[in-house]
Amino acid sequence: MKHETAFKYIGEQLDWTDADFAKEFRELQLMIDHKYDGYQGFQPGTRFHVNLLNWLSQFSTTAEKKAAYQFVKERLAYVSQREMHHLVSLMMPIVERNAHHRVAKEMQIPLYRTYIEQAAIDRVAQLLRRTLYVGLSDGARIDVFRRYNEGKVSNEQVVAFSEITTDKWKDLQGELKESLLEMGMDRAAVDANATFEAICLVDDFSGSGSSLLRHDATKGWSGKIKKFYKSSAERLGEFLSADCVMHIHHHLASDQARSQIEKDLKAFEPDYSLFHFSTSFSYVLPPDVVIDDQCADTALTTLIKAYYDNGIEDKHTKKDIWYGYKQCGLPLVLEHNTPNNSIALLWAESKQDASLRMKPLFARRKRHSSHG
Known part of the structure; x- marks a missing residue:
């Protein structure tokens, strides 16, 4: 269906005047061309304007259709591939700043001197090479991170998946030894202490923080951090230094997720003290983007x-998710998928035999392990 034909039908559903049509066509077409048509969840050949037309058709009255359209136009936060890649590019400066702070504390010198004293500069460079980057999901963009930091980060200190075999650890350590020798370290010192001093766990998005770490009164702690902690603890001394830092970085997170992650890590660390923990985020969505019962738009x-x-509910989403999983209330769409923390009206699709048929605007690909 051509854009003009689709927009004609959209205009009829929304009762647009000729002036409305001219204004809305220009504005929405701009967003379609630069963002919405790039959504990777669309079926081959599907375009946003057709999805919008079908999505609007589920609403009964013109007033409802207009409210839905205004929601998309004014409240939707769509993160394009270019924008996500920009968020990925913000990660390395954070890692470097953390390294300078750590060296300043270690050498008991002011932070600024870590940028001008050669011994501190060398130590920072060594610490950065002793950092291992691990993707926590297939959305972590660890390949994009590596390309952005070519020359700074070695391919041999980047791992796409969190399940690392012993053979892989040995390969990583072997490459680390070679790099440390090239940096001028004594071979005896390298052979005695070629361990990683920091692990940076990377993920793309967190909406509630529950997939990273969560506590159950009966089952105790679970989540990605608990799982990685368990598999990594036995690597201390051989592949990881005794004072290894486990740093968790998200390219994007909700304000709720940031608060929850920081709270949970603080409660988790006393009983799981083999690592030091820290967190960072390239960008945190402001709390005023959330749509919930306190929203003024009734x-x-x-x-x-x-x-x-x-x-649409299942054992993973639980009940009452009209505001999304964990009622996060996010009007958010990522170019590769729509989080289940987002408003269900954006992504949910009813079963064929449902009496009420929800039609998705941005159909979601399910990743049960990635509830944010």
């Missing part, structure tokens, strides 16, 4: 609940 919140089908 027409929107009424619409979200009125067109909610509880048949």
Whole structure:
């Protein structure tokens, strides 16, 4: 379907005047060309304007259709590939700054001197080479990070998946030894102490923080950090230094997730003290993007609940997710997928036999292990 034809039908659904049509066509077409048509969740050949037309058709009244359209136009936060790659590029400066702070504390000198004293500069360079970067999911963009930092980060200190075999650890250590020798370290010292001093665990997005770390009164701690901690603890001394730092970085997170992650790590660390923990985020969404029962736009919140089908719920999402998983209330779409923490009206699709049919605007690919 051509853009003009689709927009004609969209305009009819929204009761646009000729002036409305001219204005809205220009504005929305700009967003489609630069963002929405790039969504990787669309079926081959599918374009956003067709999805928008089908999505609007599920609403009964013109007022509801207009509320839904305004939601997309004014509240939707769509992160394009270029924007996500920019967030990835912000990670390395954070890692470097952390290294300078660590060396300043270690050498008991002011932070600025780590940039001008040769001994400190050398130590920072060594610490950065002794940092291992590990992707926590297939959305971590660890390949993009490596390309952005070519010359700074070796291919042999980047691992795409968190399950690292003993043979892989040996390969990583062997390459680390070669690098440390090239940096001028004595072979005896290298042979005695070729360990990683920091592990940077990388993920793309967190909406609630629960996939990273969560506590159950009966089962105790679980999540990606607990799992990686368990597999890495036995590597201390052989591949990891005794004072190894486990740094968790997200390219993007909600304000709720940041608070929850920091709170959970603080509670987790006393009983899992073999590593030191720290966190960072390239960008944290401001809390005012959240849509919930306190939202001033009652027409929107009424619409979200009125067109909610509880048949979309499963054992992973739990119940009552009209505001998304954990009721995060995010109007968020990422170019490669829509988080289940986002408003269900954006991504949910009812089963064929459902009495109320939810149609997705940005269909979501399920990744049960990645509840943010």
